[in-house]
Amino acid sequence: MTKQRIAIDMDEVMADSIARFQEWYDRDFQLELTLEALRGKNPRDVVAPEHQPALRAYPNTEGFFRDLPVVKDSQQIIKALTEKHEVFIATAAMEFPNSFLDKYQWLQRHFPFLHWRNFVFCGDKSILNADYLIDDNAYNFDGFRGEGLLFDAPHNALETRYRRVHSWQEVAEILL
Protein backbone atom coordinates (compact mmCIF):
# COMPACT_ATOMS: atom_id res chain seq x y z
CA MET A 1 0.00 0.00 0.00
CA THR A 2 1.36 3.43 -0.94
CA LYS A 3 1.66 6.14 1.68
CA GLN A 4 -1.77 7.23 2.84
CA ARG A 5 -3.02 9.94 5.13
CA ILE A 6 -4.91 8.40 8.04
CA ALA A 7 -7.06 10.39 10.45
CA ILE A 8 -7.81 8.75 13.79
CA ASP A 9 -10.53 9.66 16.27
CA MET A 10 -9.67 9.64 19.99
CA ASP A 11 -12.67 8.61 22.10
CA GLU A 12 -13.50 4.90 21.98
CA VAL A 13 -10.75 4.44 19.39
CA MET A 14 -7.59 5.48 21.25
CA ALA A 15 -9.02 6.41 24.66
CA ASP A 16 -11.58 4.41 26.60
CA SER A 17 -14.04 7.11 27.63
CA ILE A 18 -16.78 4.57 28.36
CA ALA A 19 -14.68 3.48 31.33
CA ARG A 20 -14.87 7.04 32.68
CA PHE A 21 -18.65 7.20 32.14
CA GLN A 22 -18.99 3.96 34.10
CA GLU A 23 -16.67 5.18 36.85
CA TRP A 24 -18.40 8.54 37.34
CA TYR A 25 -21.91 7.10 37.05
CA ASP A 26 -21.07 4.63 39.77
CA ARG A 27 -19.51 7.41 41.87
CA ASP A 28 -22.53 9.74 41.55
CA PHE A 29 -25.45 7.29 41.53
CA GLN A 30 -24.04 3.96 42.75
CA LEU A 31 -25.34 2.32 39.59
CA GLU A 32 -23.63 0.23 36.98
CA LEU A 33 -23.59 1.26 33.31
CA THR A 34 -23.20 -2.09 31.59
CA LEU A 35 -21.82 -2.65 28.10
CA GLU A 36 -24.97 -4.64 27.30
CA ALA A 37 -27.15 -1.65 28.18
CA LEU A 38 -24.96 0.53 25.94
CA ARG A 39 -25.47 -1.67 22.88
CA GLY A 40 -26.67 0.62 20.07
CA LYS A 41 -26.99 3.60 22.41
CA ASN A 42 -25.11 6.53 23.89
CA PRO A 43 -24.54 6.59 27.67
CA ARG A 44 -26.95 9.48 28.19
CA ASP A 45 -29.77 7.52 26.51
CA VAL A 46 -29.64 4.44 28.73
CA VAL A 47 -29.96 6.09 32.15
CA ALA A 48 -33.03 7.33 33.99
CA PRO A 49 -34.28 10.74 32.77
CA GLU A 50 -33.32 12.40 36.06
CA HIS A 51 -29.69 11.24 35.59
CA GLN A 52 -29.37 12.44 32.01
CA PRO A 53 -28.33 16.06 32.74
CA ALA A 54 -25.42 14.75 34.81
CA LEU A 55 -24.26 12.38 32.08
CA ARG A 56 -24.55 15.09 29.46
CA ALA A 57 -22.29 17.32 31.56
CA TYR A 58 -19.58 14.71 32.17
CA PRO A 59 -17.59 15.15 28.92
CA ASN A 60 -17.41 18.90 29.37
CA THR A 61 -16.13 18.59 32.93
CA GLU A 62 -12.42 19.15 33.39
CA GLY A 63 -10.79 15.85 34.22
CA PHE A 64 -13.21 13.65 32.29
CA PHE A 65 -10.65 13.00 29.55
CA ARG A 66 -7.66 13.01 31.90
CA ASP A 67 -5.87 9.69 32.40
CA LEU A 68 -8.38 7.74 30.32
CA PRO A 69 -7.27 4.15 29.75
CA VAL A 70 -5.56 3.57 26.42
CA VAL A 71 -7.39 1.27 23.99
CA LYS A 72 -5.65 -2.10 23.58
CA ASP A 73 -2.84 -2.21 20.99
CA SER A 74 -3.50 1.38 19.83
CA GLN A 75 -0.05 2.67 20.84
CA GLN A 76 1.88 -0.06 19.08
CA ILE A 77 -0.20 -0.06 15.89
CA ILE A 78 -0.43 3.74 15.58
CA LYS A 79 3.36 3.92 16.01
CA ALA A 80 3.72 1.43 13.16
CA LEU A 81 1.23 3.44 11.07
CA THR A 82 3.30 6.62 11.52
CA GLU A 83 6.31 4.81 10.08
CA LYS A 84 4.48 3.89 6.90
CA HIS A 85 1.78 6.54 6.53
CA GLU A 86 0.92 10.08 7.57
CA VAL A 87 -1.17 10.02 10.75
CA PHE A 88 -3.42 12.78 12.11
CA ILE A 89 -5.44 12.59 15.31
CA ALA A 90 -8.83 14.18 14.77
CA THR A 91 -11.15 14.63 17.71
CA ALA A 92 -14.45 16.48 17.92
CA ALA A 93 -13.16 18.43 20.91
CA MET A 94 -15.06 21.62 19.97
CA GLU A 95 -18.19 20.18 21.56
CA PHE A 96 -16.37 20.14 24.92
CA PRO A 97 -14.11 23.18 25.23
CA ASN A 98 -13.12 22.23 28.75
CA SER A 99 -11.58 19.06 27.34
CA PHE A 100 -8.95 20.80 25.18
CA LEU A 101 -6.02 20.68 27.56
CA ASP A 102 -6.88 17.23 28.94
CA LYS A 103 -6.95 15.80 25.43
CA TYR A 104 -3.76 17.54 24.37
CA GLN A 105 -1.87 16.34 27.43
CA TRP A 106 -3.27 12.82 27.15
CA LEU A 107 -1.96 12.58 23.59
CA GLN A 108 1.45 13.90 24.61
CA ARG A 109 1.65 11.46 27.49
CA HIS A 110 0.44 8.27 25.85
CA PHE A 111 1.49 8.89 22.25
CA PRO A 112 4.76 10.83 22.64
CA PHE A 113 5.87 9.85 19.13
CA LEU A 114 3.08 11.96 17.60
CA HIS A 115 3.78 15.63 16.86
CA TRP A 116 1.26 18.33 17.83
CA ARG A 117 1.29 19.44 14.20
CA ASN A 118 -0.74 16.31 13.53
CA PHE A 119 -3.44 16.99 16.13
CA VAL A 120 -6.78 18.34 14.93
CA PHE A 121 -9.48 19.52 17.32
CA CYS A 122 -12.59 20.09 15.24
CA GLY A 123 -16.35 19.77 15.17
CA ASP A 124 -17.32 18.59 11.69
CA LYS A 125 -14.90 15.94 10.41
CA SER A 126 -15.81 16.53 6.77
CA ILE A 127 -13.15 19.26 6.99
CA LEU A 128 -10.44 16.56 7.06
CA ASN A 129 -8.37 16.03 3.95
CA ALA A 130 -7.38 12.40 4.49
CA ASP A 131 -7.62 9.02 2.79
CA TYR A 132 -8.94 7.12 5.81
CA LEU A 133 -10.82 8.04 8.94
CA ILE A 134 -10.92 5.54 11.80
CA ASP A 135 -13.86 6.54 13.98
CA ASP A 136 -16.53 4.96 16.17
CA ASN A 137 -19.23 7.43 15.10
CA ALA A 138 -20.64 6.71 11.66
CA TYR A 139 -22.00 10.27 11.33
CA ASN A 140 -18.40 11.46 11.11
CA PHE A 141 -18.16 9.74 7.72
CA ASP A 142 -20.88 12.00 6.27
CA GLY A 143 -19.15 14.18 3.72
CA PHE A 144 -15.73 12.74 4.52
CA ARG A 145 -13.79 12.51 1.27
CA GLY A 146 -11.85 9.34 2.10
CA GLU A 147 -12.87 5.90 3.34
CA GLY A 148 -14.36 5.47 6.78
CA LEU A 149 -13.37 2.53 8.98
CA LEU A 150 -15.91 2.11 11.76
CA PHE A 151 -14.16 1.19 14.99
CA ASP A 152 -16.35 -1.26 16.87
CA ALA A 153 -18.00 0.16 20.01
CA PRO A 154 -21.14 -0.80 21.93
CA HIS A 155 -23.10 2.27 20.75
CA ASN A 156 -22.45 1.57 17.03
CA ALA A 157 -23.35 -2.14 17.18
CA LEU A 158 -26.38 -1.66 14.92
CA GLU A 159 -24.60 0.39 12.22
CA THR A 160 -24.16 -1.56 8.96
CA ARG A 161 -23.23 1.01 6.32
CA TYR A 162 -19.45 1.03 6.82
CA ARG A 163 -16.52 -1.35 6.97
CA ARG A 164 -16.14 -2.33 10.60
CA VAL A 165 -12.86 -2.97 12.43
CA HIS A 166 -13.06 -4.76 15.76
CA SER A 167 -9.56 -4.10 17.05
CA TRP A 168 -6.29 -2.34 16.29
CA GLN A 169 -4.95 -5.66 15.05
CA GLU A 170 -7.61 -5.56 12.37
CA VAL A 171 -6.62 -2.01 11.45
CA ALA A 172 -3.05 -3.26 11.09
CA GLU A 173 -4.15 -5.97 8.68
CA ILE A 174 -5.80 -3.39 6.45
CA LEU A 175 -3.29 -0.54 6.59
CA LEU A 176 0.10 -2.10 7.32
Next chain:
Amino acid sequence: MTKQRIAIDMDEVMADSIARFQEWYDRDFQLELTLEALRGKNPRDVVAPEHQPALRAYPNTEGFFRDLPVVKDSQQIIKALTEKHEVFIATAAMEFPNSFLDKYQWLQRHFPFLHWRNFVFCGDKSILNADYLIDDNAYNFDGFRGEGLLFDAPHNALETRYRRVHSWQEVAEILL
Protein backbone atom coordinates in the same frame (compact mmCIF):
# COMPACT_ATOMS: atom_id res chain seq x y z
CA MET B 1 -19.74 31.65 -7.90
CA THR B 2 -21.07 28.29 -6.71
CA LYS B 3 -20.96 27.38 -3.03
CA GLN B 4 -17.38 26.97 -1.88
CA ARG B 5 -15.79 25.85 1.35
CA ILE B 6 -13.64 28.62 2.75
CA ALA B 7 -11.17 28.15 5.59
CA ILE B 8 -10.08 31.28 7.43
CA ASP B 9 -7.08 31.74 9.68
CA MET B 10 -7.51 33.76 12.90
CA ASP B 11 -4.32 35.65 13.79
CA GLU B 12 -3.63 38.69 11.62
CA VAL B 13 -6.68 37.80 9.52
CA MET B 14 -9.57 38.02 12.00
CA ALA B 15 -7.72 38.98 15.19
CA ASP B 16 -5.02 41.63 15.47
CA SER B 17 -2.37 39.81 17.48
CA ILE B 18 0.35 42.26 16.42
CA ALA B 19 -1.43 44.83 18.58
CA ARG B 20 -0.96 42.51 21.58
CA PHE B 21 2.74 41.97 20.79
CA GLN B 22 3.18 45.74 20.68
CA GLU B 23 1.24 46.26 23.90
CA TRP B 24 3.13 43.60 25.90
CA TYR B 25 6.53 44.55 24.48
CA ASP B 26 5.94 48.11 25.55
CA ARG B 27 4.69 46.91 28.97
CA ASP B 28 7.75 44.68 29.60
CA PHE B 29 10.57 46.64 27.95
CA GLN B 30 9.21 50.15 27.36
CA LEU B 31 10.09 49.82 23.69
CA GLU B 32 8.02 50.28 20.57
CA LEU B 33 7.58 47.46 18.06
CA THR B 34 6.88 49.41 14.88
CA LEU B 35 5.10 48.07 11.81
CA GLU B 36 8.07 49.22 9.72
CA ALA B 37 10.43 47.07 11.79
CA LEU B 38 8.06 44.12 11.32
CA ARG B 39 8.16 44.32 7.52
CA GLY B 40 9.12 40.86 6.23
CA LYS B 41 9.78 39.57 9.76
CA ASN B 42 8.17 37.94 12.77
CA PRO B 43 8.05 39.92 16.04
CA ARG B 44 10.61 37.67 17.74
CA ASP B 45 13.14 38.35 14.97
CA VAL B 46 13.17 42.11 15.23
CA VAL B 47 13.94 42.53 18.92
CA ALA B 48 17.24 42.35 20.78
CA PRO B 49 18.43 38.76 21.43
CA GLU B 50 17.89 39.13 25.17
CA HIS B 51 14.22 39.98 24.58
CA GLN B 52 13.53 37.08 22.25
CA PRO B 53 12.68 34.44 24.89
CA ALA B 54 9.99 36.75 26.29
CA LEU B 55 8.46 37.33 22.85
CA ARG B 56 8.53 33.65 22.05
CA ALA B 57 6.61 32.95 25.25
CA TYR B 58 3.90 35.59 24.70
CA PRO B 59 1.57 33.56 22.44
CA ASN B 60 1.55 30.63 24.81
CA THR B 61 0.69 32.83 27.77
CA GLU B 62 -2.94 32.72 28.88
CA GLY B 63 -4.55 36.02 28.03
CA PHE B 64 -2.47 36.76 24.95
CA PHE B 65 -5.34 35.94 22.60
CA ARG B 66 -8.04 37.28 24.92
CA ASP B 67 -9.84 40.43 23.79
CA LEU B 68 -7.67 40.89 20.73
CA PRO B 69 -8.97 43.65 18.47
CA VAL B 70 -11.06 42.44 15.55
CA VAL B 71 -9.58 43.04 12.08
CA LYS B 72 -11.46 45.73 10.15
CA ASP B 73 -14.56 44.54 8.24
CA SER B 74 -13.93 40.88 9.09
CA GLN B 75 -17.19 40.43 11.02
CA GLN B 76 -19.40 41.87 8.32
CA ILE B 77 -17.69 40.10 5.38
CA ILE B 78 -17.38 36.73 7.13
CA LYS B 79 -21.07 36.94 8.01
CA ALA B 80 -21.85 37.54 4.34
CA LEU B 81 -19.54 34.64 3.37
CA THR B 82 -21.45 32.24 5.67
CA GLU B 83 -24.66 33.13 3.84
CA LYS B 84 -23.24 32.16 0.47
CA HIS B 85 -20.52 29.62 1.25
CA GLU B 86 -19.44 27.14 3.92
CA VAL B 87 -16.99 28.83 6.32
CA PHE B 88 -14.51 27.13 8.67
CA ILE B 89 -12.16 28.91 11.03
CA ALA B 90 -8.79 27.17 11.02
CA THR B 91 -6.14 28.29 13.47
CA ALA B 92 -2.76 26.72 14.24
CA ALA B 93 -3.63 26.69 17.95
CA MET B 94 -1.76 23.42 18.63
CA GLU B 95 1.48 25.39 18.83
CA PHE B 96 0.05 27.25 21.83
CA PRO B 97 -2.06 24.91 23.97
CA ASN B 98 -2.67 27.63 26.54
CA SER B 99 -4.46 29.61 23.85
CA PHE B 100 -7.26 27.08 23.26
CA LEU B 101 -9.90 28.54 25.53
CA ASP B 102 -8.99 32.17 24.77
CA LYS B 103 -9.38 31.51 21.06
CA TYR B 104 -12.62 29.58 21.44
CA GLN B 105 -14.18 32.28 23.60
CA TRP B 106 -12.94 35.07 21.34
CA LEU B 107 -14.66 33.43 18.37
CA GLN B 108 -17.89 32.97 20.30
CA ARG B 109 -17.85 36.57 21.46
CA HIS B 110 -16.92 38.35 18.26
CA PHE B 111 -18.35 35.94 15.68
CA PRO B 112 -21.49 34.63 17.41
CA PHE B 113 -23.02 33.66 14.07
CA LEU B 114 -20.35 30.94 13.58
CA HIS B 115 -21.01 27.47 14.99
CA TRP B 116 -18.32 25.61 16.95
CA ARG B 117 -18.74 22.74 14.49
CA ASN B 118 -16.89 24.97 12.04
CA PHE B 119 -13.89 25.69 14.28
CA VAL B 120 -10.67 23.79 13.60
CA PHE B 121 -7.66 23.97 15.92
CA CYS B 122 -4.80 22.29 14.14
CA GLY B 123 -1.08 22.42 13.46
CA ASP B 124 -0.56 21.53 9.81
CA LYS B 125 -3.20 23.16 7.60
CA SER B 126 -2.69 20.70 4.75
CA ILE B 127 -5.22 18.59 6.68
CA LEU B 128 -8.00 21.01 5.62
CA ASN B 129 -10.42 19.88 2.97
CA ALA B 130 -11.45 23.28 1.62
CA ASP B 131 -11.52 25.23 -1.64
CA TYR B 132 -9.94 28.40 -0.26
CA LEU B 133 -7.67 29.21 2.65
CA ILE B 134 -7.34 32.84 3.71
CA ASP B 135 -4.13 33.06 5.73
CA ASP B 136 -1.29 35.47 6.43
CA ASN B 137 1.37 32.72 6.54
CA ALA B 138 2.35 31.45 3.11
CA TYR B 139 3.78 28.22 4.56
CA ASN B 140 0.22 27.21 5.43
CA PHE B 141 -0.48 26.88 1.70
CA ASP B 142 2.14 24.11 1.35
CA GLY B 143 0.20 20.96 0.57
CA PHE B 144 -3.15 22.74 0.87
CA ARG B 145 -5.45 21.26 -1.76
CA GLY B 146 -7.39 24.46 -2.53
CA GLU B 147 -6.35 28.00 -3.42
CA GLY B 148 -4.49 30.15 -0.94
CA LEU B 149 -5.33 33.82 -0.53
CA LEU B 150 -2.49 35.58 1.29
CA PHE B 151 -3.90 38.12 3.73
CA ASP B 152 -1.59 41.11 3.76
CA ALA B 153 0.47 41.52 6.95
CA PRO B 154 3.77 43.24 7.71
CA HIS B 155 5.67 39.97 8.10
CA ASN B 156 4.58 38.59 4.70
CA ALA B 157 5.38 41.78 2.74
CA LEU B 158 8.14 40.08 0.75
CA GLU B 159 6.12 36.98 -0.23
CA THR B 160 5.26 36.92 -3.94
CA ARG B 161 4.11 33.36 -4.69
CA TYR B 162 0.41 33.74 -3.82
CA ARG B 163 -2.54 35.93 -4.65
CA ARG B 164 -2.54 38.71 -2.07
CA VAL B 165 -5.61 40.32 -0.50
CA HIS B 166 -5.09 43.59 1.34
CA SER B 167 -8.40 43.83 3.17
CA TRP B 168 -11.67 42.04 3.83
CA GLN B 169 -13.25 44.27 1.17
CA GLU B 170 -10.91 42.67 -1.33
CA VAL B 171 -11.89 39.19 -0.11
CA ALA B 172 -15.53 40.18 -0.66
CA GLU B 173 -14.79 41.18 -4.25
CA ILE B 174 -13.31 37.74 -4.95
CA LEU B 175 -15.70 35.48 -3.03
CA LEU B 176 -19.04 37.31 -2.85
